[in-house]
Amino acid sequence: xxxxxxxxxxxxxxxxxxxxxxxxxxxxxxxxxxxxxxxxxxxxxxxxxxxxxxxxxxxxxxxxxxxxxxxxxxxxxxxxxxxxxxxxxxxxxxxxxxxxxxxxxxxxxxxxxxxxxxxxxxxxxxxxxxxxxxxxxxxxxxxxxxxxxxxxxxxxxxxxxxxxxxxxxxxxxxxxxxxxxxxxxxxxxxxxxxxxxxxxxxxxxxxxxxxxxxxxxxxxxxxxxxxxxxxxxxxxxxxxxxxxxxxxxxxxxxxxxxxxxxxxxxxxxxxxxxxxxxxxxxxxxxxxxxxxxxxxxxxxxxxxxxxxxxxxxxxxxxxxxxxxxxxxxxxxxxxxxxxxxxxxxxxxxxxxxxxxxxxxxxxxxxxxxxxxxxxxxxxxxxxxxxxxxxxxxxxxxxxxxxxxxxxxxxxxxxxxxxxxxxxxxxxxxxxxxxxx
Ligand code: RAT
Ligand code: ZN
Numbered sequence: 001x002x003x004x005x006x007x008x009x010x011x012x013x014x015x016x017x018x019x020x021x022x023x024x025x026x027x028x029x030x031x032x033x034x035x036x037x038x039x040x041x042x043x044x045x046x047x048x049x050x051x052x053x054x055x056x057x058x059x060x061x062x063x064x065x066x067x068x069x070x071x072x073x074x075x076x077x078x079x080x081x082x083x084x085x086x087x088x089x090x091x092x093x094x095x096x097x098x099x100x101x102x103x104x105x106x107x108x109x110x111x112x113x114x115x116x117x118x119x120x121x122x123x124x125x126x127x128x129x130x131x132x133x134x135x136x137x138x139x140x141x142x143x144x145x146x147x148x149x150x151x152x153x154x155x156x157x158x159x160x161x162x163x164x165x166x167x168x169x170x171x172x173x174x175x176x177x178x179x180x181x182x183x184x185x186x187x188x189x190x191x192x193x194x195x196x197x198x199x200x201x202x203x204x205x206x207x208x209x210x211x212x213x214x215x216x217x218x219x220x221x222x223x224x225x226x227x228x229x230x231x232x233x234x235x236x237x238x239x240x241x242x243x244x245x246x247x248x249x250x251x252x253x254x255x256x257x258x259x260x261x262x263x264x265x266x267x268x269x270x271x272x273x274x275x276x277x278x279x280x281x282x283x284x285x286x287x288x289x290x291x292x293x294x295x296x297x298x299x300x301x302x303x304x305x306x307x308x309x310x311x312x313x314x315x316x317x318x319x320x321x322x323x324x325x326x327x328x329x330x331x332x333x334x335x336x337x338x339x340x341x342x343x344x345x346x347x348x349x350x351x352x353x354x355x356x357x358x359x360x361x362x363x364x365x366x367x368x369x370x371x372x373x374x375x376x377x378x379x380x381x382x383x384x385x386x387x388x389x390x391x392x393x394x395x396x397x398x399x400x401x402x403x404x405x406x407x408x409x410x411x412x413x414x415x416x417x418x419x420x421x422x423x424x425x426x427x428x429x430x431x432x433x434x435x436x
Contacts, residue, residue, distance in 0.1 A: 006416035012407045015418070016400045022419050023396035028388060029427025030150035031319070031344050032179070032226075032276070032375040035384075036161075037152075038134045039170035043161060046137070046381040047129040048122070051107060052083035054380060055294030056100035061086045062289070064094070071288040087122050099352050103386035110144060110385045135173075138381060142175045145384035148427065149174070150376070151223050155181045156216040157196040165219050178220040179276065182213070185264050186227035186277075188237075190253025206254065206262050213267040223434070224319060225268060226276035230283065231299035235260070235309045265313050274434065275316060278347060279306065280323030293379075298323045298349050303330045310338045317433065321347040321375070328359055332366050342433040343367065345375035351387070353394050360398040369424040395425070 010018055036044045062071070065085070074082060090101055108117050108125060116124040142150075155161050164170045172178075184192045193212075194204045200215065202208040213225070237257040254262070268275055284290060285297030301322055310318050319342045322331050328350075335343040343363065346356045356374070363371050373395050376387035407413060424432075 006414065006419070008415040010403075010407060010413045010415060010418060012404045015403045015407055015413070018415055018418060019400055019403060019422070020393075020396045022415070023392045023399075023422050023426075025146065026392075026419065026422045026426055027146050027148045028374075028392075029372075029430060030147050030376050030378070030384070030388075031223075031372055031427070031430050032153070032278075032321075032377055033150045033384075034153050034377070034379040035150055035176060035381060037170070037172045037176055038138060039172065040161070040164045043164070044381070045379055046134070048108075048125045049079045049083040050380040051104050051382060052086045053079060053292065054100065054383070055289070055292040057086050057090060057104075058082070058292040059289055059294040060098060060100060061089050064089050071291075075291040084122070092120055099390075103383065103390070106386035106389055107382045110389065111382070138173060138175070141381050141384055145388045147175070147376075147384055147388060149177055150378070150384070151177045151179050153181050153226070154178050154220050154222070155183075156212075156219075157184065157192065157199075159199075169219065178222040180213070180216055180220050180222040180225045180273075181227065182225055182264065183227045183229075185209075185213075185259045186229045186233065186256055188254065188256030188259060190259075193259075194253070206258075209254075209259065209263040210267050213263060214271070217267065217271050217273060222273065224274040224276045225264065226278070226319075228278040228281050229301070231280060231301065233279065233305060234302055235305040260309070265316055268316050269313075274319055276319035276344075277306065278321055278323070279303075280327060281348075300324045300326050303327055303334055306331075306341075307334045307338065310334075310341045314340055316340060317342070317436075319344055319430075319433075321345045323347050323349060325350060325355060325358075329362065332363055335371065336366050342371065342430065344372035344430060345377070346373075346391075347375075348377060351377065351391075353390065356391060356394045357398045360395050364399065364402055369421050370429055371425070372427065372430045373425040392426075 008018075038044050065074070069085065074085065077085075090096055091104070096102060096105055105117060108114070111128070113125055113128055116128070156165075184196070193209055197204050197208045197212055200212060202211050217225070233256065235257055237255050264275065267273070279301035280299055282297040282299040284295050286295045289295035301324060303322070306318070306320060317340050320331065320335070321344050322328065332343065335341050346359050350356070350359065360373055363373070374391040376384055378384050378387055403413065403418070
């Protein structure tokens with residue numbers, strides 16, 4: 001009888017099917033999402049109308065929308081009307097073959113809504129979602145997606161969000177962990193930092209900024225501080241910003257490098273918090289799409305700046321992902337050489353099957369299992385289903401040849417060891433890096 005237990009010794013023939021089965025089963029950690037708990041009311045996005053108005057789909061819809069549907073007209077409509085238009089344009093009038101469209105179909109299939117999908121029955125789909133009880137539904141989705149926990153993105157200077165944390169923090173399911181997002185610091189946006197300080201009754205000084213970070217770290221108890229940097233982010237900042245005339249400087253306040261060095265890094269050192277960076281988003285490239293968060297593009301980032309930052313602060317741990325495919329190889333090399341840096345996920349425009357496959361292969365070749373192969377970046381709860389289903393399949397298929405090659409050389413590998421490796425790639429290496 002074939003031994004299918006954890007001590008089963010795999011062969012070049014059996015490793016492929018075993019890997020594809022195990023990669024579907026492994027419980028993952030989702031290190032970056034935009035999910036929020038049910039206690040945060042309308043900020044927690046879920047259901048078919050949120051799925052259909054995901055910014056990837058709205059952007060795609062505008063490529064085929066009738067000319068008379070202007071951006072203004074579309075965004076003035078209700079969520080339901082917007083979702084009707086996207087459904088009609090992308091799912092009824094043509095086949096939904098893009099990754100974002102396929103994602104909706106995978107999600108509905110996983111929820112057992114095949115018949116409604118086959119009939120293009122959007123009403124029926126809506127009716128199914130309307131029957132769900134929210135807390136149970138959240139748990140059900142995490143269980144079906146086999147996600148142990150996901151890290152949220154918590155932005156303290158967005159009032160709508162902050163009100164759920166103070167004066168009293170609302171309950172958060174143990175499936176969600178926190179991350180303190182501080183884009184305005186990495187942007188060097190002193191004016192918006194001052195606004196936030198004012199609201200909190202803190203001094204508009206570097207000490208005030210540090211106190212602000214400490215305060216919100218105390219409220220969230222985050223996994224890490226995080227920021228997506230401007231597309232032209234440089235560290236250290238070009239001399240021009242540093243050598244501003246004193247008066248101009250007093251008005252402009254502190255620059256991004258100063259804020260990093262004098263506020264973010266010291267507080268992270270003090271609290272032993274890693275800094276997660278996302279490099280290469282070109283914000284507001286297409287402002288017409290900003291209302292749905294779809295206006296951003298991609299730009300090649302300066303990976304040397306990241307390397308300089310990690311080298312300058314060896315006691316701080318950094319996590320990183322980049323948006324541009326063009327940066328990926330360079331970044332992988334930097335990650336291999338930099339002990340305080342951990343690579344995670346195929347971000348946003350890289351979260352497509354062809355690119356996930358390519359990145360997984362390249363990263364495995366250079367980093368072995370010492371990276372985190374994926375994060376979902378979900379904004380809508382049920383997206384956990386498709387983002388993880390799709391990624392598991394592609395990552396699994398990308399890895400098979402590496403194991404086959406190894407086993408052909410006579411390497412002895414048990415099923416348990418294979419599962420261990422998959423766990424490392426889908427959350428274990430992240431936890432090990434964080435705990436180190
Ligand atoms: O993927 C997204 O939804 C983007 O709009 C961004 O939010 C990005 O993931 C980010 O975290 O900045
Ligand atoms: Zn994100």
